[in-house]
Amino acid sequence: MVNTLAPEPTGRAEHGARPVAPAVAVRDRRGRRQTVVAYLFLAPVLLFFTVFLALPLGFALLLSMSRWTGFDLGGIEPVGPRNFTALFAAGSTFLAPVLTNTLLFALGTVVLALAGSLLVATCIDRLRFQGVWRTLYFLPMVTTVVAVGNVWKYMYEPGGLVNGVLNALGAGSVAFLADPATALPSVVVVQAWASLGSAILVLTAGLKAVPGTYYEAAALDGAGPVTVFLKITLPLLRPSLLFVCVTQFLTGLQSFALIIVMTRGGPGDATDVAALEMYRQAFSYGDWGTASAAAFVLFLVVLAVTLAQLWFFGRKGEDA
């Protein structure tokens, strides 16, 4: 088998007699052949992305500027940017509360999951049987969202476990999911709890990658545990933190299943988020144009937030 990607053999110049122009032509021909072969190797992946990413993206862009009820392709009716303007028109609920709830949900999830996983990962790093602890914390990740949502829903109910504990401590009951003020934070807690496992895995791997010599040097200098954590552990964990932050934010912005199981967007629209609204517009109301426009707006928000995170961590000297 010929290695077409191998570098060209050197030393041709030694023969000297061969003209320059044909040598260039041969090199060009080989270069072209290498390019063709490279594209052939890439073809399956490119085909996959074309079929499952580029085509749907193009179709969604077309729909976002059309009116379509979802079944007959001949019924697509161009309407220009009207779907986008309707999303942000006065009285529309998309910007507030839908998009606001989405951002708050994602932000709350990231903050809670990041803080919780950092704490737990640091503790696990100092414990024996680390595999067991990691497995325990990872269990929610392998549990179906519907089960997690329903269990927490029952725990939050007026006669549920959480209120039972509050009552036992002498406090009154809280209508966690029925009160608009507490519904969104209550769901955020569940989402953060459910995503703790993957964050802990990444952070414990990051902690293992921190060279022990830094800690030895810090110990020799008499640094305390807080100083060690702030000056050594945290800065060296930054790539892992960036990964957790970006992935958790993306998951939070696209969250759908947990919300529909626990609150269906209620009470009122206190927990309505963009993905749920898109689902309703498309599959309940048959308004694929509005759903696609909302999807594009969410895509831009996700892109902007991700770029902002990469810039923030990049500014601190980390390669994303």
Add this chain to the structure above:
Amino acid sequence: MRGSRRGTGPSRRHLALALPAALLASGCAAPHRGSGRPGDPVVLTLLSHYASGELKEALRGPVDEWNATHDRVKVATTAVEFSDLLTTVMVRQAAGQGADILHPYCLWNGQLVRAGVLRPAPPEHAEEIRRGYGRAAVGAASVDGTVYGYPTEVQTYALYYNKRLLRAAGVDGPPRTWRELEDTAYRTTRRDRYGNTLVQGFGLSTYDDSTTVGQTLALLNAAGGTFVSADGRGTDIDSPAGRAVFGLEHRLVAEGASDPGVNVYRAFASGRVAMVVSAGWWSGTLRTLMGRDYRDVGVAPVPVPRAGDRRATLCTGFMLGVNTASRHPREAWEFLRWLNTGRVTVKGGAATRMSALQVSVGSLTGRADDMRTLLGAGGSGRDPNLRPFLDALGYAVPEPNVPGAQRAKSLLRTNIEAMWTGQQSVDQALRTIRRQVDQEVSRAW
């Protein structure tokens, strides 16, 4: 040992033969739509929300009868919960997997017709439908004057009450006016020292769009109001009647007689709610859930604001229609005619299969003659609690089914919940609903 195993157990050869045979058999048994070739029966698929309990069993009866008596056309049913029905219809249609026969909520008809999902009824069927059903039922199964299917269940709303809880609070009978309703609600409410609700006086459901909105619209109709204006171009929710209903619900929540955070449909069945406004379908569910305790359940007309006011309530319905994507529309309509117009002998006379089915699960149909036969002229039917729902057919207001009706209903629900939970005042909620619903209904679809 070895020898005995060889003698009695299955050999590898047996297994090798049995496995493909089993796979073949299971493949043959799997549901298929049929090719229509001679000797191969057509299999019609029917998607409904009769997914569990009495409803599932009730539909199985006539479908099994059809399959046993018809060789060329068979019917296979698929069912999902009502809350998932619309999305299932839409998703399956988008995926090219739409059922031949659909059983939509009439509220969705405008949307489904606009999307090209429903096939108009052939003239002979349309004529039969117009002739055999009440005006409200035919109207609900029609869009712009075109009939799209056979009306099946018709639901009217009434007041369910727990006789035992009312007696314990010293209340003799169900309330007839809103003042009596509020008084009864406050007297029956009980809470523990932590604020947990032990008994709700009047249950307000947040379960889904239909239950949340249905009870509010029933009270609105009882107060003489309507959700959609007479010309169908906007909402009339902010009329004095609408303001009165929202005010009533707001007071009940603020005074602690209603706790929207509790699942009313579970709580009433377990004796923790004194009164609920709901549709007639619930009777069948309650009978199953409550067993002997069902004798504590009473049903009365929806209370009116003042004594002497004219009665009114909400009327909703379903219909059976044929998918435009069906490859066997003629067979599908034939099955629907058999199911909805073919008469069977029942106790006290004859009625259509569909009417018998609906009454067996505590629902009604739009066929007044069938209802009189099945429930008995003197109200001596199977369940006396059905009588108020039957009476309500005479004065109920049908639910509008314009395109965008489901969206309008969802907007109404969102704002009702926002008002119940204190996110919005009564005035704010009414203003927001008017703005949002007017915008939705006026969209040029």
